[in-house]
Structures are given as C-alpha cells and as structure tokens.
Amino acid sequence: MASKAKVGVLGASGYTGSELVRMLLRHPRVEIALLTAERSAGKAMREVFPQFSPFPLPTLVALDGLDWVGANLDLIFCALPHATTQKVIKTIFAATPNAKVVDLSADFRLADTAAYAKWYGHEHLAPDLQKQAVYGLAEIHRREIKKAHLVANPGCYTTCAQLPLTPLIKAKAIELDEIVIDAKSGMTGAGRAAKEAMLFSEVSEGFNAYGVGHHRHMAELDQEFSLAAGREVTVTFTPHLVPMNRGILSTIYVRGRRGKTPEELHAILLDFYAKEPFVHVLPFGETPHTRHVRGSNMTFIGVAKDRIPGRAIVVAALDNLVKGASGQAIQNMNLMMGWPETAGIDQVALFP
Amino acid sequence: MASKAKVGVLGASGYTGSELVRMLLRHPRVEIALLTAERSAGKAMREVFPQFSPFPLPTLVALDGLDWVGANLDLIFCALPHATTQKVIKTIFAATPNAKVVDLSADFRLADTAAYAKWYGHEHLAPDLQKQAVYGLAEIHRREIKKAHLVANPGCYTTCAQLPLTPLIKAKAIELDEIVIDAKSGMTGAGRAAKEAMLFSEVSEGFNAYGVGHHRHMAELDQEFSLAAGREVTVTFTPHLVPMNRGILSTIYVRGRRGKTPEELHAILLDFYAKEPFVHVLPFGETPHTRHVRGSNMTFIGVAKDRIPGRAIVVAALDNLVKGASGQAIQNMNLMMGWPETAGIDQVALFP
Amino acid sequence: MASKAKVGVLGASGYTGSELVRMLLRHPRVEIALLTAERSAGKAMREVFPQFSPFPLPTLVALDGLDWVGANLDLIFCALPHATTQKVIKTIFAATPNAKVVDLSADFRLADTAAYAKWYGHEHLAPDLQKQAVYGLAEIHRREIKKAHLVANPGCYTTCAQLPLTPLIKAKAIELDEIVIDAKSGMTGAGRAAKEAMLFSEVSEGFNAYGVGHHRHMAELDQEFSLAAGREVTVTFTPHLVPMNRGILSTIYVRGRRGKTPEELHAILLDFYAKEPFVHVLPFGETPHTRHVRGSNMTFIGVAKDRIPGRAIVVAALDNLVKGASGQAIQNMNLMMGWPETAGIDQVALFP
C-alpha cells in the first residue's frame, strides 16, 4: 500500500472532531498528523476524550501560529465554530495551496453570499473562496466533489431532509408548496459547549420543539431544494430535541403531484439510491428508527401512505455525527482523494 | 367534612391504575375501597408497585365473582384492556345502577358503534350503554359530564390534539383539509404489558415513528373534530415514541382561514382557556416542553408563526398519564360528584 | 386557619430552589413572599422555570441591597452557593433577629470550624453563628431542630448514608472500621451550573465513579458517625453518577458486631423508624429502588444477608432533591414553626 496521507483535524475537542478521530484511527489510507483545540491546547487528546487513551495521537495545539507549510498536510478537516472558519481556511490555502479542505461548519454552504449575510448577520469573510466551494452531499453532488479542493460538508438536519426529498423534487413528483418537515435530533447536534439548556437534568425525560418558524438550517434547504426544482422552494421545518445522544429522524409530509401515488414516490427513491452504499430504502410501508443507523454512515428512508388520498409520509433516519457530519466528511475526503468511497466508514450500526 | 366517597380502581396493576392510586391517596373526598388486577390477584399493591409500600391499601382482587352490591361503591374507575371493559361495565350497572363509572379505555369513546366496529374489528358489546356514555374531555364537554353516570375518558394522543385544535375549529379559524399533527409520546403510553419492542434496551437512545398512516386514535379525532366543525374532518396524524417515561407533545401545522393570522389563532386559544385551571396558553411565539407538565394535570399550549405566510405551528404538551389519562379521569369524577374540579389533581409539575 | 407565614427562597433559580417552590406552592401554611437569584434578577420565575407559568410568584430579585426589615419574613430558605451563605445569613440575622433560617448549603453543617477550614480550604466566616446552628436531620436531631433558629440542612449523600447507618452505630451493632458505602446519585445532585461534564451527551448512556477516595461529604459523615458512636469513625465512601435526574442509592457493606446477624440489624432499623412518616424499612431481604421514592420525601431502607457469614448489605434510597434537600428543608421548617411535620411534603412518589 502507498504511504499514508497526512490529515489534520481542526477543532478536535468537539464531538464532530472526536468522531472524525474515531473513524480516522481505523482508516487504511490516513495518518492523523495534526489535532487542534483552543482551550485545550497543550493537552493530550486522552484528557479531553478518554476513550482515546489506548491510542497514540498528536498533542492538541492551538491554531494561532501554526506552521502550515511545515505541517505539510494533504487534507484538513475543519470542525471549527461558525465564522472563525472563513478566516482559517483563507490562511491555510494561502500557505499550502495544494491542501484539500473539508469544512464541517456552515461557513461555505451557501453559494449566495448575500443569503449568508442575511441568515448569519454579517458579511461573508472569504467570498472568493466561496466561489470554489462545493456543497458536499455525496449522493447529489458526487461529480463536483471529486474535483473540489474545498468542500462544504452539509448540516445534519438538512442532510436528513435532502436525501429523502431531493430525488422526489428532481423527479417533479411532489407538490412544492406543501412540504412539511418535522425533524427530531439527538443532543450531540447541539455540540459540546457548556450551556444550561443542554445539561442532562434539563434534557432527560422530556421533549420539545425549538427555533419554531425560524431556524438557520432553512437557508441551506432553500438553496438545495430550489436548485433541484429549478424554481424557488420554501418548506415548513420544525426541529425538536430528543433525550438521546445521536440520531436525527425527519417525518416529512408531502402530496404527490399529478396523481403520483405514495407507491410511486417510493419507487423513485428506491431507484435513485439503488447503487448507493450509504442510503437504504426500506420496503414500502416500513419506516426507520434512528437506533438502527447509530454509529454508522447509513441513512434509512421509508415511505408510507397517508390515509388522506394523494398524501404520503416519508421518514428518514441517520446518525447526526456520522452521515450528518464526520462520516459524510470522510466520504467527501475519499471522493476528493480518489479512494474507495466507503474506506474507513463502513462500520455496522451499534444496536442496542 | 362529609364522609368520604368509596371508589374502586379496576385494573390497578397497570400504569393508569397506579397513577389513579397515586392521586386518590391524597384526594380529600375519597376512600380507595377496591383495587382489582387479574394476574396479580391476591397480592398486596406494594408487590406490584413498591412505591405504595408505606400506605395502607386494599389487597388486589380478581374481577370474576366480585360482589358489586356488597362493595357498594360510589364511583368506579375502569382501567381495563380494550373490549373487556364493555362487558364489565354492563355487569356493574346491572348490579349497582347508582354507581358512576369513569372508563379509561377506548371502549365507549366512539358514539357511532359502526365506527367502533370498523376501527376495532368487532361489534360493540354494549350498544345501549354507549348511548348514555359522555365523552369526557372536561374543557369541551363539561356540562354533559356533570350529569353523566358513564364517562368515556379520552385518549392521551387525542387530548393533546383536541385541546389545541378544537377551539380553532369551532371558531372556523383554520383550513380543515390541511391539518397535520405530528405527535410524540413517552413510553408509558404503551402500557405495562411485557413486549420486546418496549424493553429498555430496544427503546433507549433512539426515536421512531410507528403506525404511520393508520393509527386507531384517528377515529376519536375524526368524531370530535367533525362535531366541532359541523362537517366531516380528516386529519393527518403520525405518532412517534420518545425515550422518556411520560409526556406527549403535538406539533400541529395549520393554515389560517380567510386571512386569520397566527397571532389571531393565539388570541382565540388564550380567550377560550382564560378561566381553565388545567390549560395554560403560553405567550405568542413560545412553545412548551413535556418536562414542564410532568406529573401534573396541566396542558401547555404555544402558537408560533411559520415563515410561510398564513401558516402557524401550534404545539401542545401534557403528561399522558395525568391529563392524558388518570388526572383527566379524576377531573371527570370531581365534575360528576359535584366536587371542586381541581380536588386531588393540583400537583405542581416535577422538573427536573 | 391562621394567616400564612411569609417565607423567602434565596437562590431560587437552582434545582433545590425550584423544588422548594414546587412544594411551598401547595403548603397550607405558607406564602412565598421573596425569591432571589443573581444572574436572573429581574426575570419572572416562569422564565427560569417554565413549569411555574400558571402560578403567580414574586419576580426574582438580587440579594444585594435587599431590605430585610421591610421584607419581614418569618422563615428563609437559603439555597446559595457554598461560602456566600455564611455572609448572607449574618446579614439576615443582623437585620431581622427573629427570622428563622434553613440553610441548604454545606456552610453550617460542620460544628468544628477547624474541620470546615480543612475540608473547604478557607476560614469559616461566621464562627459565632456556627455555634447556634443545629444539624437538621429530623429523624436524628428532631428535638434540637424544634428549638433552633438556624438549621443546617444535611447533604443528600450523607442523608442517604446516615439514615441507614446511624441507628446501627448507636446500637453498637456493627463493626466501625469496616464500613464501605458505595453511593450512586442522579445528575441533579450536581446542580444547574453549566459544566461540560454535566451535558446530556456526556452523561447519557454511561456510568462512572468520581472523587474516588476524597469527597467533601466525608467530613459530614465523620462528624455524625463519630457523634453516634462516641468515638472517631472513618468510613470508605465512593460516589458515582447515574444517568437519571433524581435519586440516590447507597449500597452499604457492614459486619455485625459481637455476632449480630443481618436479621438483627434489620430489626434495629425497623424499630428505630417504626413511627417515622418519612422512613420506610422494607421486609428483610428486599432492597429499594430510587424510582420508588421519586418526587417524594420518603427514604426506603432494605437489609439483606451477605453470603459471607456475619456480613450484611444495607441499601437505602431517597430523592436527592426532596429528602436529600428541599423536602428535608421543609420538614425542618415544619418542626421549627411547630406545624405538622408532614405539611406540604406528603406527595406520593411518581412512578413510572
């Protein structure tokens, strides 16, 4: 086997960072050469994530003053907070133009920098780079990803809405003005920052909606659905928090267009994903559980008939930290590097 | 104070049974005179529910051969499995015509016995009694409940859909053909029967929809919403299971009729429930958590604006074992007996 | 009924604060006249604890500059962080010498101010007040509590160790040098401060010991066990964290002294607690679950025989926020005010 590629993980002390490390440690083509963290700089990775105690890993370092040329990385995963990212990636490309970057933040997902400014409340800090960024949902944009050197990894909620809906929109099979997405996420989606609302005692044994009517993920959905439809599409989307660590489930209400039945919608999805290693369409009428994709890069999709004629209920489930973040990021790396697409991310789901 | 009323709980070894006992033990007007259970007949209540160890309670007895005349009960809560109930209540009324009954099963909820036969797959076994049964959602049918001697306690899912929707439907404020109810329930809603799918290890750390497109609760919703609308109403309804013990949250998608805004829908609910002790409407834009009503008889309702003009998102939360079952049943008893409506069910929610 | 006593809760935005409010709202002798919180000063209680939305409550105010004379409180619950407390209570007594105080912090639990300095790393700030403080475990020190005006409410871990052990130590029934207490607590014991280690995603689906060999609660155990024994007693104590909100369970390993059998130890506990409303000793061989005391002021105790002759395993369970904190505090208030001991704290446990 050829020598291993040197990869770095920026923001290794968060959950998407640790999830990258978990999978990269077993990736056959990769050497973990750099791990960064700001508040934990100087610590061993085992101090912030004890599960890595048995494994040799680089000490965490701060971003500031990093010698990018000396580091000589082939690919960098950027799992930094929103906004920081745009500046950091500019620096990286300035120093090492041949490096490839997979960015897990929202910073490069919106092609339209005006839309970015509207939803995020400030000007985009790297509009030139934005032009080169490719939106990294492999099942939809695989061809572009293979040629990209900067990939914007999709959000977890939006992945769990796009995978079931985009093929139906592309096939002009559903009404575009009546789509309702009721989404439910595990708590790791909220990240590792210490907030009162995310404490165990606040979350356990309860359930709630949040951001009702105005969630930032909507911008990303608008962009991708409009692209797929060839016209502007606006959907209703409500996120909820489930007292569990991992998993997103989207329950999606649609109406078939021009008499398309739920069975026909199912057939479209089955056909679209027939050869995909990471999307599995269940038999008609069955719907997925988040627990059946936990820890894996799989998305399960089910379609059922509503009792109101012409309407269908589409349900999708994925692990927000894997297919919804770090697994998708490695899938993007594999495509960008020309490696087998499933390398390092073929773990079978952990249930129970 | 007058002497206490003698009440019985049939089916005391299930969760709605224990929940009745929990509240009745502190009800100022009640003496628990009879507890039945089939498989656990002969056992002390503390053997099936150790939390009652410190309290004196009647030994569990079987239904078969019970001397109803001798028992001389003023009111009976019937928390028996579906279908058994119809026969048992016929027997009770035959023996003690003056007893009052609150039935927590689905057996007497559908006024139309043909609808019952369709959804439950067999003929109704007590059609004459059905005519006397009153549907026991206090905030909607209080006047009839006060005069009833047989009250059919509503289902938990349907209570959490009716309380937010019925006032809007009565006010002709929303489009009737586009209502989507995405409901999420804690696990006690599934009862105490030992089933593989309800094991801790199957449920914990996961989330799923079930009965997609064809849940029995729909019959009850059809009946009550059609009654409120004065025409037939069919809604889309999807139930989900949350890894928590208690709580139901309904996320409801509606469109205002004739230009009714989300703010106007909120005002209708605020007005409708202004004097209700057990329904609380949050300020506009806020939505409830199940954890904030846990263990209490409260329902919290919130209304928010969707970003699609004319559409609103209504969210309701209650404790499925209290307002969704046993608390509502005691509220019905209080109304039937002419007692203060809040007696014995004024506990403040337990959070965290 | 006489007019209600005016009580205040200092530190109402934490879990012991909200738990006090939950029970005081239904206490027949009490009016909640003052609620304080520092960071949340100026907010309505419903903003920090939405479960209180339906109830009228005073707005949260800051401690600084409070007019204690004008407030004219009969009794004050102090649920403030460690050390702040000593200063605040000095201020209160200076302004209103007739007020009574129940302190839920650790600040006045250690009679020996030198022991305090050793375990807490700084001098005691109110040594004179310390002399007047009574250690508030009602079942052990009821007589002194009735006469006290400053009661130091015990810690949750130590309550769950003292209730099962103190009667055995007093009866000289167990060896004092071989006591091992393996304690497990729900997460509310860690409070509401936002810390990474307490996030849902860090805690859920896992279990761990902490503070192994050196936990501050040991000072309180040393004091009380030595007092009961009439000689110095040092025990082995290990706390653990359970992924649940409420509850402490202590598994305690003891050896009978002078041939005392496990059955005899059980008889001693049964006798000691025969008339106590809040301590229930299970039949020999049965051991308690935390879920069976959830939300109640009960402690359940069980005794079983070890297979090693002469050794017994004693298990105790209580709700850390009720008998382990706020319920005990109200029990102390009831004693100090001469009211029925169970007033306002007779809720039956919430299970499931």
Next chain:
Amino acid sequence: MASKAKVGVLGASGYTGSELVRMLLRHPRVEIALLTAERSAGKAMREVFPQFSPFPLPTLVALDGLDWVGANLDLIFCALPHATTQKVIKTIFAATPNAKVVDLSADFRLADTAAYAKWYGHEHLAPDLQKQAVYGLAEIHRREIKKAHLVANPGCYTTCAQLPLTPLIKAKAIELDEIVIDAKSGMTGAGRAAKEAMLFSEVSEGFNAYGVGHHRHMAELDQEFSLAAGREVTVTFTPHLVPMNRGILSTIYVRGRRGKTPEELHAILLDFYAKEPFVHVLPFGETPHTRHVRGSNMTFIGVAKDRIPGRAIVVAALDNLVKGASGQAIQNMNLMMGWPETAGIDQVALFP
C-alpha cells in the same frame, strides 16, 4: 488471502447474537454461513434486527433438524439460553467433531459439575464435554484457549471483576477475605426476553441493586479467584442495574497485603497488562467511565487510594456485549483459529 472460514451463530435473535453479527460482518477472515433462532425461524435477520437491512445474511433457521454435516462449519458461536446449550453442543460435536465451538452461555464455565448442579439446580447434561472445555478469558488463559476446541466464554460481570482482581490475587498483593465488588450493569445484560421489569418505563430514571447476597455469577468468581489464589476465596458481590444500554462498571474495595500500597497495586496491574491490546490501565488515581469503552472490546482499569490507610479502590469498565460477551468470543475464535488476536474487534469506542 486464504478462503474464509464458515461460521455459525446459534441464537442470533438475542443481543449477543446480533453483536456477533455486527462484528463478524467486518471480520476479514470469516463468512457468516448460518444463523439460528427458534421463535423467529424463517424470518430474515433484518426483521429481527433492522440495522442489518443493508447486508446479505442467511435466513434464520431453527436448530431442530439442522444438517450439521452439510453445514460444514469451521466454528460455531453458541448464544443459546442456559441448559439448552449442553445438549446442542453434544449434538454438534457428535456430527462434526472437527468443528470448534465458543459457548457464550454459563453452561460450561464451571469445571466442577457438582458446583454447577448446586448453583443451577440440576445435573450437568454433558459432563464429558465439560472436561474438555476451556474457560475463555484470553488475558488469563490464552495458552489453553489456543489449543481448545470448546471454549466457555466468561460472564460479563465476572470478566469485569477478574481482569482487575486476578493479577492482584496471583501476586498475593491483597487480603483475600475482605474483597467487596460493587458492580453496575447496563440493561442489555438482562437479555432480550420480554419481561415487565425490563420495560423502558420500569427502568428509566431509576437505579437499584438486585439479587443482593445470592447471584449466580458468584460461582464463576469463586472458581477463578480460588484458582488464582491457590486456596478458596469467597468475595462479596452486589450487582446493580443502570438505566443505560451497555456497560459494566465494577467498584472494588481491597486492602493491600503485607503493607502493599495502592500505588504498588497499580504497578502490578500496569505491568501485567503492558502488552495486552484490550486492557488499558489508566494513570494512578484516574478511574474509568463505561462510556469510554462503549462498542469496543477494551477494558479500562483504574486504581485510587482510599483515605483509610492500606485500602485501595479499583475500578474497571467494559462493554458487557463486547469484552463481556461477543467481542471476547471473537477474540477466542481468533486465538483458536490462529488468526491475529485483534481481527474484527479493533473498533474504537463510540462516545458520545
């Protein structure tokens, strides 16, 4: 690479069965050739464990009437209920004497068939086979396992007690008559049989001890500790149930012998496991969490000093379904087949 070995999993519809399949699907040397289940015979594996939907697997078949000769398996994992196992394995060896068997039940763990009869209440059904069985804790009995054709896989609780204690007992470093093991397990340890006590609503948000004083696992501990000590050893052992799916944590109280300090006990363990791939000893004073070994074959061990001189607290954590069952079983297969010991079981822990 050589052709793959054909393996079978008997009892594939239980949790240890599914866990074997999860890891065997990614094992480089193995083909899953047979899956059995009794009640689910005739079903696809995806019907009993939907997480396997994307993977081709044999249909579940019943044991009765199986053609063992035709199946021609190289190795069989037996994950059947207690007692059934002894008969089934006799049948297998009669038909295919060259097959190897790893048995995950308790049926062949006790070398002394009289001890078996005492603890399990009936005579051993295959005493001749018992003589050939090797107790399969790889770190202790690796040499014998390599030569065995029938390996009795250890219990999960006992693995989590033996790995931390056996090296200390062998080194004569601790007092043998004062060992206290306080063990806590996740719910998958109770298996997948539908029992009321294992329902989500019974288990969630609570904690309890069970089998206090008389748990069957003690027989296995007695055997292995006595073997290690060269004399009879009886320990105190109490199991508890934690509301989580996976993980066992043992908190073990020991006293050093002849002045051995906690630091010296730590050094013994560090040395004993220096080269082991699946046992990791943490730095002195640190203790493990179950969450840090979840889904992996690792055991983490920590040693801390008790405040009572001469006493130490040893804490061990493992995943009961992996190192406590199916991972250990594959480790045994790897040893029996002469393959790399870590093949197929080198997954990194899944946290959070």
